Amino acid sequence: xxxxxxxxxxxxxxxxxxxxPAFADGQxxxxxxxxxxxxxxxxYHALPSVPTLIRHVTIYTGTxxxxxxxxxxxxxxxxxxxxxxxxxxxxxxxxDGSGKxxxxxxxxxxxxxxxxxxxxxxxxSDGNELTNPDTAQVRAENSVWPQDPGFNxxxxxxxxxxxxxxxSGNLIGGRSVVLKNVPSVTTEGMKFPGAPYGLKMACxxxxxxxxxxxxxxxxxxxxxxxxxxxxxxxxxAYDREWKSWMKDKKGxxxxxxxxxxxxxxVLNGRVRVQMHCYRANEMATMLDVAKEFHYHIAAFHHAxxxxxxxxLLAANGTCAAMWADWWGFKxxxxxxxxxxxxxxxxxxxxxxxxxxxxxxxxxxxxxxxKAWAAGNRAGLHIDAARAVMWMTLNPAKALGIDELTGSLxxxxxxxxxxxxxxxLSVYAKAEKVYVDGALVYDRDDxxxxxxxxxxxxxxxxxxxxx
Amino acid sequence: MNRLSLYIGxxxxxxxxxxxxxxxxxxxxxxxxxxxxxxxxxxxTVIIKDGKIAAVGADLPVPAGAKVIDATGKLVTPxxxxxxxxxxVDEVDQVAETQDEALNSTRYSTAFDPxxxxxxxSVLIPVNRMEGVTRAMVAPAGGxxxxxxxxxxxxxxxxxxxxxxxPAALFVTLGEAGKKLAGGxxxxxxxxxxxxxxxxxxxxxxRAAWEKAARRPYALSRLDxxxxxxVLRGEMPVVVQADRASDIQAVLKLAAEFRLKLVISxxxxxxxxxxxxxxxxxxxxLNPMRDLPEAFESLGASLTGAGKLQKAGVLVAFETGDSHxxxxxxxxxxxxxxxxxxxxxxxxxxxxxxxxxxxxDKSVGTLEAGKDADVVVWSGDPLEVTSFADAVFIRGQxxxxxxxxxxxxxxYLPYVKPNPPALPPAYPSH
Numbered sequence: 057x058x059x060x061x062x063x064x065x066x067x068x069x070x071x072x073x074x075x076x077p078a079f080a081d082g083q084x085x086x087x088x089x090x091x092x093x094x095x096x097x098x099x100y101h102a103l104p105s106v107p108t109l110i111r112h113v114t115i116y117t118g119t120x121x122x123x124x125x126x127x128x129x130x131x132x133x134x135x136x137x138x139x140x141x142x143x144x145x146x147x148x149x150x151x152d153g154s155g156k157x158x159x160x161x162x163x164x165x166x167x168x169x170x171x172x173x174x175x176x177x178x179x180x181s182d183g184n185e186l187t188n189p190d191t192a193q194v195r196a197e198n199s200v201w202p203q204d205p206g207f208n209x210x211x212x213x214x215x216x217x218x219x220x221x222x223x224s225g226n227l228i229g230g231r232s233v234v235l236k237n238v239p240s241v242t243t244e245g246m247k248f249p250g251a252p253y254g255l256k257m258a259c260x261x262x263x264x265x266x267x268x269x270x271x272x273x274x275x276x277x278x279x280x281x282x283x284x285x286x287x288x289x290x291x292x293a294y295d296r297e298w299k300s301w302m303k304d305k306k307g308x309x310x311x312x313x314x315x316x317x318x319x320x321x322v323l324n325g326r327v328r329v330q331m332h333c334y335r336a337n338e339m340a341t342m343l344d345v346a347k348e349f350h351y352h353i354a355a356f357h358h359a360x361x362x363x364x365x366x367x368l369l370a371a372n373g374t375c376a377a378m379w380a381d382w383w384g385f386k387x388x389x390x391x392x393x394x395x396x397x398x399x400x401x402x403x404x405x406x407x408x409x410x411x412x413x414x415x416x417x418x419x420x421x422x423x424x425x426k427a428w429a430a431g432n433r434a435g436l437h438i439d440a441a442r443a444v445m446w447m448t449l450n451p452a453k454a455l456g457i458d459e460l461t462g463s464l465x466x467x468x469x470x471x472x473x474x475x476x477x478x479x480l481s482v483y484a485k486a487e488k489v490y491v492d493g494a495l496v497y498d499r500d501d502x503x504x505x506x507x508x509x510x511x512x513x514x515x516x517x518x519x520x521x522x
Numbered sequence: 523m524n525r526l527s528l529y530i531g532x533x534x535x536x537x538x539x540x541x542x543x544x545x546x547x548x549x550x551x552x553x554x555x556x557x558x559x560x561x562x563x564x565x566x567t568v569i570i571k572d573g574k575i576a577a578v579g580a581d582l583p584v585p586a587g588a589k590v591i592d593a594t595g596k597l598v599t600p601x602x603x604x605x606x607x608x609x610x611v612d613e614v615d616q617v618a619e620t621q622d623e624a625l626n627s628t629r630y631s632t633a634f635d636p637x638x639x640x641x642x643x644s645v646l647i648p649v650n651r652m653e654g655v656t657r658a659m660v661a662p663a664g665g666x667x668x669x670x671x672x673x674x675x676x677x678x679x680x681x682x683x684x685x686x687x688x689p690a691a692l693f694v695t696l697g698e699a700g701k702k703l704a705g706g707x708x709x710x711x712x713x714x715x716x717x718x719x720x721x722x723x724x725x726x727x728x729r730a731a732w733e734k735a736a737r738r739p740y741a742l743s744r745l746d747x748x749x750x751x752x753v754l755r756g757e758m759p760v761v762v763q764a765d766r767a768s769d770i771q772a773v774l775k776l777a778a779e780f781r782l783k784l785v786i787s788x789x790x791x792x793x794x795x796x797x798x799x800x801x802x803x804x805x806x807x808l809n810p811m812r813d814l815p816e817a818f819e820s821l822g823a824s825l826t827g828a829g830k831l832q833k834a835g836v837l838v839a840f841e842t843g844d845s846h847x848x849x850x851x852x853x854x855x856x857x858x859x860x861x862x863x864x865x866x867x868x869x870x871x872x873x874x875x876x877x878x879x880x881x882x883d884k885s886v887g888t889l890e891a892g893k894d895a896d897v898v899v900w901s902g903d904p905l906e907v908t909s910f911a912d913a914v915f916i917r918g919q920x921x922x923x924x925x926x927x928x929x930x931x932x933x934y935l936p937y938v939k940p941n942p943p944a945l946p947p948a949y950p951s952h
């Protein structure tokens with residue numbers, strides 16, 4: 057811990073990559089799962105694309121580097137080259153980016169689009185299975201309504217990848233799903249190929265209020281923690297049973313228990329824990345629980361008091377996903393400060409923005425700008441290019457997809473946004489948005505602006521991002 | 523802490539020693555947006571004396587003894603006026619003990635006025651005023667009647683006389699929220715409003731008969747009927763929550779019938795009836811960042827709505843719907859500008875226009891001699907999310923750029939830097 061405390065912020069990325077497997081130790085098993093494969097496999101295919109070169113543009117690479125008058129080449133859905141004065145290959149579409157900016161596509165680790173869609177009517181609200189404090193067996197993807205118009209407005213805001221989570225009413229809310237933000241009739245058609253599942257868990261006030269108010273367990277924080285621990289203890293036993301059967305496969309396999317299966321996959325390091333948690337002391341408690349049961353918490357979400365414990369987060373290789381300025385709506389959010397993200401970053405931990413909101417997700421660049429400016433006002437002096445990591449590479453790390461996307465590095469998915477100005481400005485707009493090299497949104501071309509089925513004929517195509 | 527805020531901090535320490543003493547200030551060298559007849563003044567000077575703006579002009583002489591605020595390279599505007607806040611009546615949203623913003627009562631409706639329940643020491647007030655919010659309408663929010671009650675305009679200085687105008691407006695909820703309260707149909711909520719206005723009118727004209735119980739019974743209590751009298755005289759604005767275009771048109775009709783001074787709040791689809799609103803001179807308080815069909819009554823929400831309303835001649839003011847971060851009206855306005863509202867109109871929508879809506883523009887909302895000195899010096903374009911207030915004056919007093927949030931921040935900042943203190947943060951020694 058003390059060693060990592062001293063690691064300069066710039067190196068924390070490397071530390072995190074090393075730290076994550078180390079914490080999936082003990083019963084960790086990175087080989088094939090003993091459980092059946094994904095019942096809802098991705099059918100995503102990159103949309104058609106043409107090789108594209110954006111030239112003379114200011115690039116925030118997502119790795120903390122700013123390149124002025126740079127070029128980005130996208131080919132076959134990948135980032136083919138990033139640099140200055142690139143050659144113009146034959147047959148490439150050239151876009152003059154003078155005066156404009158390029159960033160990696162924005163990644164939001166905390167969205168309820170599709171599970172709490174617009175319009176917000178009861179019939180479409182499927183984000184919280186509030187019938188038991190542990191519903192590890194449910195999957196957000198089975199609630200996602202791909203016609204949520206919010207996917208389109210988020211895309212117009214530069215969001216190319218997002219994690220859809222169950223709500224926070226349960227101790228263990230169920231599996232999340234990571235989506236590519238492309239229009240699709242099916243949820244499977246949006247599923248990010250190769251992205252690990254997440255498990256939504258929640259600390260604090262919500263679960264104890266939801267169940268406590270019905271006179272059920274849990275009604276206190278100590279009830280919350282006992283609930284998580286018993287769930288993990290049960291999952292350990294279940295996993296042992298399966299592993300034992302796997303040795304010789306004699307007799308019938310153990311009965312499948314979908315709840316236990318998801319929890320066992322966390323213990324085996326295949327499903328990543330994404331945990332709603334506000335207070336510093338509760339985050340510390342959860343890190344202890346994770347040690348007890350040998351699993352890793354990928355990120356604390358909301359994490360309003362992260363600024364009090366960045367060293368602890370860094371030592372555990374756990375990220376914090378935060379708002380720029382939300383505070384005060386409940387007791388556990390009372391200690392919010394505007395410098396949360398920059399203070400966590402300065403303290404050496406993996407920091408990022410998140411939205412948890414269908415409006416905020418459209419302007420995550422502005423939210424990053426607010427947090428960045430607040431940090432600078434407090435004397436933290438963080439570069440703009442580093443702040444851009446809070447909405448690109450760091451969320452990719454939290455989702456375990458940072459080798460695939462999240463930065464403009466050769467070979468990565470060409471998830472790219474061309475901005476008409478500095479994205480850390482209120483006036484900047486995403487002008488062109490690419491997912492896997494395909495132009496999925498162009499502000500100047502209505503033909504590339506998707507509208508959901510829901511919007512058809514409702515208002516004569518008014519509304520939405522215009 | 524920059525030099526300017528340090529200076530203001532010291533000034534305030536001096537003020538605290540002699541609170542009755544009003545200092546004279548000269549803000550010099552900045553680009554001053556007066557929002558008045560003088561327009562924009564480069565190298566402008568704003569002189570503040572005895573709580574008022576004493577003079578505004580280019581390179582004015584600095585009065586003897588004035589404290590000088592160098593605003594070179596900065597922008598100077600009137601302070602932000604939140605047109606629909608819950609300052610002082612909402613502390614922690616989910617802690618009912620700290621909530622005084624809504625009345626759940628069958629006995630009173632329009633008479634409810636949170637003014638006397640306002641806590642001027644609310645934590646939310648310093649958090650917002652250090653970001654440039656200087657004045658606010660404190661309005662009821664929620665409650666069991668479509669007739670929510672009245673609101674008061676306050677100064678965010680927490681000093682004596684901080685309630686500046688009370689009652690300043692009546693608040694009514696129509697649309698989906700209103701119909702839920704009125705029995706499940708939109709017309710029900712309009713009936714409640716209509717009956718209240720008719721009864722209040724009858725009551726006003728027949729008080730003596732009513733006192734002798736020689737009048738038909740009214741739907742509202744005596745205090746509620748009294749509260750509606752200035753509304754019927756067209757003196758007090760009625761702020762009606764409505765999003766759907768047809769709801770707005772329905773209440774426009776009712777307002778014309780009773781000659782109400784109507785203001786629309788919410789207004790997701792107001793741009794669709796912009797011409798009707800302009801013709802009736804009805805202002806709209808809205809959050810211009812709403813663009814999703816979040817409800818069946820806001821299918822037409824659009825980022826370009828604010829710009830279209832302004833272009834049609836409708837007075838617009840912006841609100842965030844969250845007093846914890848009311849300063850984000852800056853971001854509201856910036857986004858409205860990005861989608862077509864002229865920049866200066868964006869500034870007015872968060873400063874002057876709320877003052878006009880509540881009939882206070884004679885005393886505040888512009889930087890002109892004789893006005894209350896609610897003045898903000900900005901590090902850059904106030905609508906930009908990376909700009910901050912470098913100095914804030916409310917009624918001529920410099921306010922500290924500190925809050926519970928900056929105290930928390932400063933307590934923990936040393937621990938995110940190399941060589942953190944050895945003792946726990948709870949000790950005030952560092």
